[in-house]
Amino acid sequence: MLPLVTTTGQNRQYKPFQFGDLQALVDKLPPIHEGGGLWLSKFNQYTQGQTLALGDLRAALSRAVTPGDLRDIEMTAGTVTKQDDILLALHLNTLSGVLRAKYPLPNTMAMPKVTWDGKQNPREFLSKAKDMWVQQTGHHPGQAGTQEGWFRAAILAGIPQAVKTVMEDNPDMPGCNSQKWENHLVHHLTRAQEAGEKQQKEVEELQNLLLKMQVGEARRKVNEAKAKPKALIVSEVPHTPESCSPPPWAQQPPHYHSAYRGRGMGNRGPRGGRGGPIQRPVIASDQCSFCLERGHWSRECPLKAQRGRGRGQGPPRGQGGYCAPGPNPTNQMPLAWDEWEGQEGQE
Structure with missing residues (x-):
């Protein structure tokens, strides 16, 4: 309005x-x-x-x-x-x-101080401070006298402590004219501004470096987490071909069949008990079911004739009681011991 x-x-x-x-x-x-x-x-x-x-x-x-x-x-x-x-x-x-x-004004404490923020141009800072002083006091701070001292004190209270100390320790500053005092102030403020900018740049570079290091560390942990399960699998389940069972299509080792029943075994089982399972040999068409030799059948077997002369005797001494069969022919037929005994009774 x-x-x-x-x-x-x-x-x-x-x-x-x-x-x-x-x-x-x-x-x-x-x-x-x-x-x-x-x-x-x-x-x-x-x-x-x-x-x-x-x-x-x-x-x-x-x-x-x-x-x-x-x-x-x-x-x-x-x-x-x-x-x-x-x-x-x-x-x-x-x-x-x-x-x-x-x-x-009762004293300089009643004056609002113009604070330099570090990014403001030093000359511009001084110009605004003098305009404010003129508006509030009606006196230009460049004129010698009490107002000049109050103005300088108000300015020094609003700048960095390092610059204030340098200005106060300079023996040429008290009593000098306004132009000399302002030139010294602008010089030191400019140096402080440059130092602040340099320090800020170094801080930003350190922050960027720290950020890169943190990102690299995070990536390393992620890669380790990805590689860890694979290492566990290799260490926990080593490759041992010897412990694997052979496939069913692989060639099996030869089996040996008993050619004779030992003396007094009868129909005993593996531990001599009666009624146990009996091994059933695989007999070829041209193989003897008694001695398992090829070229004759059981009725023509010479070992069987010897058995007829001495019933219950085992094979001749030195032959062991077991014999290995020859190569298995393609045509094979199983025959039980009880069937052998039936054939023997008929003959």
Whole structure:
């Protein structure tokens, strides 16, 4: 909301602040007893971009000072007879001087300090600091005197401690002119700025290096985790061909069959008990079922004739009682011992 609004024909019409807007503005302003220049500087800051009238400043001052103090201010500035719709810019310089004189700064602690952030240009920092000082005190800090000392103290309080120490330890700084003091300050601020940028660059490089190392370590752990199961399989299940069973189609070792039943064995089992299983040899068509030799049958077997002469005797001494069969022919037929005995009875 603008106190002075533009209407048709470019004629300005005064429109005072509403109560809520005026009270919100006054609540943002510092106490005027901390410095008239500071109060007016904040007033201009919060109303920047608006076209103000003399009545707007009167309304704000009426909430900051007593009616008697307000009348004294306007009497000194010569605005008592002026109307509220008069542009404030026409009398601002006069009113500013009166407010600074009536409510001076008690000391430098009342001055808001301009803090250098390390990225700001040193010359630009000094220029803004001097403008702020002029707005709040009405005195240029370049002039020799008390204001110059206060300004330098306020500047040193807002810069890095290292630069402040260098400036204070320099014996040529106290009492020197403003140009020399400012040149030294800009030089040391520039060096501090370059050192800060170099340090920040080193920190960023270290952070990038640390990040790469962390990524490499993470990749190494992932690769180890992938390779670990394979290593376990190789170590836990070693390749041992000797322990594997031969496939069913592989050539089997030859089996040996008993050609005779030992003396007194009868139909005993493997341990001599009766009723046990009997080995059934595989007999070829041209093989003797008694001695398992080829070329004759059991009725023509000479060993069988010897058995007939001595019933119950085993094979001749020195022959062992077992004989290995020859190569197995393609045509084979099983024959049990009880069948042999049946054939023998018939013969």
